[in-house]
Amino acid sequence: MYSLGVNRLGVINTNQFNPATLFAQGEEGAWYDPSDLSSMFKVDQTTPAVQGQAVGKILDKSGNGHHLVQTVENKCPVLRVDDQGTFCLDFTTDDGMRSTDDFLFADNSVTDMSLFTGCTKESTGINQTIMELSNNLGSQKGCFRILCTSGELWRVIQKGGFGDGETAVANVLQTSAVGNPNRSVLSSIASITAPSHSFKRNGSAVNSNTASLGTGTFGNHVLNVGARADGLSANLDGKIYGVIVRGAFTDADTRIKVDKYMAMKSGVSF
Amino acid sequence: MSTFATVIVTKANLAAAQELTSPNQFTTELKKGFSKYYISSGYFSQEHYDALMSSDILHTFITDDTERPTKTITDLGMTVVTVED
Helix, strand or coil, X not given: CCCCCCCCCCCCCCCCCCHHHHHCCCCCEEEECCCCHHHEECCCCCCECCCCCECCEECCCCCCCCCEECCCHHHCCEEEECCCCCEEEEECCCXXXXXXXXXXXXXXXXXXXXXXXXXXXXXXXCCEEEEEECCCHHHCCCEEEEEEECCCEEEEEEECCECCCCXXXXXXXXXXXXXXXXXXXXXEEXXXXXXXXXXXXXXXXXXXXXXCCECCECCEECEEECCECCCCECCCCEEXXXXXXXXXXXXXXXXHHHHHHHHHHHCCCC | CEEEEXXXXXXXHHHHHHHHCCCCCCCEXXXXXXXXXXXXXXXXXXXXXXXXXXXXXXXXXXXXXXXXXXXHHXXXXXXXXXXXX
C-alpha cells in the first residue's frame, strides 16, 4: 500500500524519505527531529527527555555534531504531543536553544542554502524566531533567519556577504497574512553565486526572485532556534516540529520530499 | 569549562566587549531613556568570562543562572530595542 505519494503516475515517494540522505555527501548543516525521543535530553544534557518536561539538548541527526542546547532550565522548550498527535518542542516567550558551536559554512565555502521547518505560531507579535544563523542577522553577514512577524506573516531572510571586503544584501521573501494561530511547513532555498531565492509554504510557492544576496559565502555562525541569541530576545510563542539546515542547493524533487516529510511530522496536509 | 553570566555594557563599551569576546556577542540592544546598552547572556568560555571580569567596561554583571535575563532587564528599567528584520 502506498500511503504518501508513490503511485504508477510518477508521484514522488516521500513516506520512506530519510533526511540523513541530505547530508550523505558531507554537506554542512543540521537536522533536529523532536519526534525522535532518543535524540533529546533534559537540562542536565544526559537524562533522556520526558514528555511534558523541559528539553535542554537535542542532537543534530545530520552527523555534523551541531547539537542544540539550553542550559538554563527556565529557558528550555517543553517536549509535547500536540492536539494532532505530533511531537514538538513548545516554546514560550522566554525560551530558546542555540548550537554548541559554529556552523562552518565559510570554511566550507558554502554559497547555497536550503532551509526546512515545520512550525506553529500561537500569538501575534513581531520578530518571533523559528531559526536564525548568528545571534543577530541585522549586524552580521552570511546568515539567514525564518520568523513570524507583524502582519501575521511568515518571513525568510537569506543574506550573503561573509568574508573580508564582501558585500551583504538581505534577500527577503514573505507570505501574505496567515492569521493566528498558524501551522505551516516552510522551505527556503537560496544561492549567493547564482543569485536566487525561493520560498514555499505548505508545498506551494510563496514567492521567488533572482535578486542578489551579496557576495562571499554564508558565514561561520551559531544557529539559534526558537529565539535570538540563546533565548535572549525575539522569542517564538509556538511549536517547532522539525528543523533542517543544509548548506547546499536542494533540487526540486528532493525539496518536495523534504516538504512532505516535514508535513508528516507537523500534522500539516497539502 | 564555561560560566553563566548576564552581562550588560554601555554603547560606548560595545566594541571593547566584542573585542574581548566575539562579534557574535552583545548583539541585543537595550535602552533606558536616551541611553543605549548591549546585553549578552549565557555560558561564556572561561577565557571570555575572565576577560570580562577583569575589564572595567561592565555596567551589569549577574552570575545567577536562575534569574532570567528578561527580569534583569526589567529590574534595571531597560527595554529591549526591537528592530524588525
